[in-house]
Amino acid sequence: MANVLKDEKKQQIIALGRLGWSLRKIQEATRVRRETISAYLRGAGVEIWPPGRWRRESKAKPAIEVITGSDAAKPALAGFAGPLNPNPENLSTRGKAKASSKPAIEVITDFGVGLSGKESENSKGVCSASSCEPYREIIELGLSRDRNAMAIWQDLVSDYGFQGGYQSVRRFAYKLRGAQLPQARAVILTAPGEEGQVDYGSGPMVREPQSSKYRRTRLFVLTLGYSRKAVRLLVFRSSTRIWAELHEKAFRRLGGAPRILVLDNLREGVLVPDLYDPTLNPLYRDVLAHYGAVALPCRIQDPDRKGKVESAVGHTKKLL
Numbered sequence: 001m002a003n004v005l006k007d008e009k010k011q012q013i014i015a016l017g018r019l020g021w022s023l024r025k026i027q028e029a030t031r032v033r034r035e036t037i038s039a040y041l042r043g044a045g046v047e048i049w050p051p052g053r054w055r056r057e058s059k060a061k062p063a064i065e066v067i068t069g070s071d072a073a074k075p076a077l078a079g080f081a082g083p084l085n086p087n088p089e090n091l092s093t094r095g096k097a098k099a100s101s102k103p104a105i106e107v108i109t110d111f112g113v114g115l116s117g118k119e120s121e122n123s124k125g126v127c128s129a130s131s132c133e134p135y136r137e138i139i140e141l142g143l144s145r146d147r148n149a150m151a152i153w154q155d156l157v158s159d160y161g162f163q164g165g166y167q168s169v170r171r172f173a174y175k176l177r178g179a180q181l182p183q184a185r186a187v188i189l190t191a192p193g194e195e196g197q198v199d200y201g202s203g204p205m206v207r208e209p210q211s212s213k214y215r216r217t218r219l220f221v222l223t224l225g226y227s228r229k230a231v232r233l234l235v236f237r238s239s240t241r242i243w244a245e246l247h248e249k250a251f252r253r254l255g256g257a258p259r260i261l262v263l264d265n266l267r268e269g270v271l272v273p274d275l276y277d278p279t280l281n282p283l284y285r286d287v288l289a290h291y292g293a294v295a296l297p298c299r300i301q302d303p304d305r306k307g308k309v310e311s312a313v314g315h316t317k318k319l320l
Helices: 007-018 023-030 034-043 117-122 133-144 149-160 166-179 240-254 282-290 303-319
Strands: 195-207 214-224 230-235 260-263 270-272 294-297
Touching: 007 023, 007 034, 007 294, 023 034, 133 149, 133 166, 149 166, 195 230, 195 303, 214 240, 214 303, 230 240, 230 303, 240 282, 260 303, 282 294
Parallel strands: 195 260, 260 294
Antiparallel strands: 195 214, 214 230
């Protein structure tokens, strides 16, 4: 990044500093070094709170209790001495393994806890262990990488000589997913009037007045971060001008504008997405400046930063 920031980036830093954000919080949001942020804030006459005297910020708490032990999320592999991949982390060097169990079409599986080797011998004819049990570690590794059951089954067949069917892998993956803890998500707390989140979604089919034909609309949603109050508008087409006009309509309905607007990297608002210094659309930037607001684009592939408007878009689509 260049030594001198763009004017819009500088105005964004100054606006966040005037809101009372700490240097660390501004650095996390803008990806600019604290030394640079401090220099711009001093030049604009914005008070900088020294360490130990920063304003108390609402710290986000995890939605659930997190267990940090890596072994706690993995079920124990008991009573098994079959062929396992000695290095399941390196999937590119998988060896060919022969499944010692019968095909899935001849195996009776259950959704309960898998039986150990000794128990399966004593209960023959009552319940059989899953044919996926020898490949438990491989399936767990695939699930940890957010792979679905179909992709895992294809890897087992092509790379490990798995003779079972897809349904067997799907049921086994369902059991493992049920035993896993859901991933924790932070709750973003904001002050009243501080933040709003905007996004587009697909709207319903509506008859267009000019052509009298049904067309798919676009759903515009602006959600306030503190109260979750939302404004929902439908348009047939989108452009930079329409995007700015939708913001103006939403501000009028809310009776004011939030100080920060968190948005996605869509073309109407961000011309050049960048991790450190995104380029905002000039028209959109000027409209927000007129209302005293500043845009804060999300980092690429980080939709959780604007999860409140994402939830509002999904809820609205279910109602339409």
